[in-house]
Amino acid sequence: MGDASATLAGFWSGFHNTAGISNLESLSAGVAYENRYGMEGFNFLAAGVSGPIPFGHAFIGAFRFGDHLYNEHKISLGYANEIGIIQLGGRINYLQYQVQDFGTKSTYSIDFGGITYLTPQLVVGAQALNISQSTLSEEDEQTVPSILKLGISYRPKKYFMLNLEAEKDIEKQTILKAGAEYIFLEKFFLRSGIQSSSFQTFYGLGFKYLSLQWDYALSNHPELGFSHAISMQYLLRKK
Numbered sequence: 112m113g114d115a116s117a118t119l120a121g122f123w124s125g126f127h128n129t130a131g132i133s134n135l136e137s138l139s140a141g142v143a144y145e146n147r148y149g150m151e152g153f154n155f156l157a158a159g160v161s162g163p164i165p166f167g168h169a170f171i172g173a174f175r176f177g178d179h180l181y182n183e184h185k186i187s188l189g190y191a192n193e194i195g196i197i198q199l200g201g202r203i204n205y206l207q208y209q210v211q212d213f214g215t216k217s218t219y220s221i222d223f224g225g226i227t228y229l230t231p232q233l234v235v236g237a238q239a240l241n242i243s244q245s246t247l248s249e250e251d252e253q254t255v256p257s258i259l260k261l262g263i264s265y266r267p268k269k270y271f272m273l274n275l276e277a278e279k280d281i282e283k284q285t286i287l288k289a290g291a292e293y294i295f296l297e298k299f300f301l302r303s304g305i306q307s308s309s310f311q312t313f314y315g316l317g318f319k320y321l322s323l324q325w326d327y328a329l330s331n332h333p334e335l336g337f338s339h340a341i342s343m344q345y346l347l348r349k350k
Contacts, residue, residue, distance in 0.1 A: 112290025113304025113313050115274035117262030118226060118236035120198075122344050125161045125170035128224040128238045128260070129189040129200035132170050138162030143342035145328075148335040152178040155340075159187075162347070167192035170202065180211045198226040206255060208247060220245045220255050234264040257281045262288075270294040274304075284308070300326070309333060322346035 116127040122139045124131025139162055145155040159172030170189035177183055184207040191200030201223040209215040224238035240258040247255065262276035276288040290304030290313065300317030315328040328340040 112274060112292060112302050112315065113276075113288040113306050113311075115262055115276040115288040115290040115304060117224070117238050117260045117276050118234045118264035118274060120226065122159075122161050123342070124200075125159050125172050125187070125189055125202075126157060126174070128226065128236055129170060129202045129222065130191050130198040130224045130226045130236070130238075132161050132168045132189065132200060133191045133193040133198040133226075135162055135168055138347040139344055140347055141342060141344040143340065145338060145340035147338040148332065149337065152180060154178070160347075161189075168200075182209050183207070184209075196228045200224055206245075206247075216247045218245045218247055218255060219243070224260075232266050234266065236260075236262045236264070254282075302328070 119127060120131035120134035122132070122135060122141050138160070140160045142158045143156070147153040147155070155174070155176050157172065157174045159170060161170040162168065168191045170187070172187045174185040174187070175182065186205045187202045189200060189202030191198060201221065204220045204222065205217065206220060207215060207217040220241040221243040222238065222240045223242055224236065226234060226236040228234050238260040241255045244257060245255045257280070259279045260276060262274060265273045270293060272292045274290045278286040278288065287307040288304065290302065293301045295301070298319050300315070300319070302313070302315035302317070304313040305311065309332055311330055311332045313328060313330045315326060317324065317326040322345055324344045326342045330338045332338070
């Protein structure tokens with residue numbers, strides 16, 4: 112959906128706007144893999160567990176990008192709760208960056224987000240990444256990206272959703288995103304999206320059966336080519 116995810120709820124919100132895990136009614140686990148542009152070393156791997164706890168909802172997840180030459184790791188611990196029509200959530204991340212022959216650097220960061228259901232059809236979401244303003248090296252001016260996201264979702268029917276989002280890295284230009292999802296037969300998902308930064312297009316398919324959900328995504332960069340991603344989510348235990 113073009114990564115227009117600030118308003119989305121569910122398990123994968125743990126990796127996006129953590130406030131969205133407030134909708135989870137059951138303990139769930141998931142894994143995801145992506146290869147970008149068919150290039151060796153441009154591999155993403157993520158895994159996590161999320162679900163309700165006595166005083167809200169919790170999430171723990173791990174993320175890896177890269178290969179032996181360069182890689183990034185992130186371990187996240189998140190919490191979210193619902194107050195009326197507002198969902199609030201945050202997470203703390205341990206970050207590690209490694210470059211062959213140059214060593215390893217690590218730091219932490221804090222993210223925070225919220226989702227508001229103005230009506231059953233209209234949802235607004237916002238997220239701030241790295242509100243701690245963490246850096247890897249003040250001497251070399253190596254910083255962790257600080258990003259603000261603001262999104263709106265229009266859901267005229269239970270089976271259709273249209274998302275619009277703006278993303279601003281404080282050191283880069285604003286990216287506009289748009290994405291749509293259509294659900295049919297309550298088990299199949301069709302998705303599409305676009306981003307303004309490179310006019311990258313996105314397409315996706317999903318299938319849900321009993322406790323298992325599979326999703327596949329294809330994106331196309333006009334210069335770098337295609338990327339492929341697949342994920343699996345499994346319901347571990349009911350609330």
